[in-house]
Amino acid sequence: MLGAPPISGAIVHIDLYSVYALDSGQSSAELAQRLSEQLGQVAPHDGLTRARIQTALAILSDPGRRSAYDVLVADPSIPITEQTLAAMSGVPQPGAAPVPSAPVTAAPLRSDLAAACGQLKGSQKWTRKSPSLRAAQAELSSDEKVLAVLPANLDSAGSDWLGMELTAFWTGALVLTDRRLVYAMESRVGQERAEVLVSAMDSVNWTRRLLEVLITISADGDEHAFTTYSTKDAPAFVARLNSMVKPTQSTTSTTSASSRWPDPPPPPTSGPPPGWYQNPNDPAQQRWWDGSTWTEHIQTATPPPPPPPKPTAEQENK
Structure with a gap:
């Protein structure tokens, strides 16, 4: 009889140590032995339970995968679903049909991509x-010329929180060329493809999000989001992207004060002595003339005296 409860698809933070009554202080080899013993107790026809234990075995028996999983399980706020575990282990999700993938080859990289x-x-x-x-x-x-590369995944359900140590087999590739951004992901879990033309990009932003960096690209009204655990390389990649984004069509005018209010011409060369005179730019003001040029000193012009009151009819008859 299996000594651990099955993993329920309703659980969003699956703790494999609790589910299979394992001691997290044991080595990966010891955990592998415990899980293998439990697997041996499962009936051959119970494919679902066997697949779940095999998934746990693939993760916890490998020091690299286990290290990445331990980072996730230590924070209860991080979702760990069966899809997450399947992606981390490389074991297909229980009940899911296997997804065909292109054969992995060690084809050499072209020179600009390698650079x-x-x-x-x-x-x-x-x-x-x-x-x-x-x-x-x-x-x-x-x-087309390759300019920059970044390991990343589409920011979508099932690709979040997959662990930094797993980049060798699950992470997709973002490749920036002189004309577009190309994304490809190949693994036993699935395949993904996407592209964004550089000429269509309006803005590129990035945000640090716990263990990862979220890169958001706005292009012709659509938004494309990618996540990467390569936090050291993400800022430089985004900076290169931003350097290629088309400039906005609307620019803010920065007209200087001098161009808005050009200095008035000086008085005639035989001009008046220094004093306050009417400001040619604003008749309601007076501006100081130092005898040779206008200064920046301005004051409100002294209003003219009011006209004398009109005589009354009685005064006019006298």
Whole structure:
């Protein structure tokens, strides 16, 4: 009889240690032995339970995958669904039909793509093994130039919170060329493709979000969002994208004060002595003339005296 309850699809934060009564202080080899024992107690026809234990075994028996999973499980606010576990383990989701994927090959990278990968600070392992990077290369034409590369995934359900150590096999590839942004993801979990023309981009923004960076691109009224755990490389990638975004059609005028109010011509050369005179730019003001040029000193003009009152009829008859 299985000594651990099955994983319920309703659980949004699956703690494998609790589900299978495991000691998180044990080594990966010890956990693998415990899970293998539980797997041996499951009837061969119970495919769903066997698939779930195999998923847990694939994650917890591998030190790299387990390290990434431990980061997620330590924070109860991070969703960990069966789709998340399937993606982390590479084991197809229980009950789901296997998704065909292109064969992973070690095809050499074209020179400009390899050069862009060489600029990455923390993803050398990904560039060596990523089938997604090779898939993105297959989408490129020979006459476009690669400018930058970033390991990333579409920001959508089932691709969040998948762990930093898993980039070698699950992470998609963002490739920026001189004309478009190409996205490709190849894994046993699924395939994804997307592209955004540089000429259509209106704005590019990025936000730090817990363990990842969210990159949002607005293009012709549509929004495209990608997440990456390569926090060291994301800012430079976004800066390169922003340098290519078309300038806005509306510009803010920055007319200077001097162009709005040009200095008036000076009085005649035989001009008056220094004193307050009517400001040629505003008759309601007086401006100081220093004898040779106008200064910046301005005051309200002294109003003229009011006209004398009109005589009354009685005064006129006298």
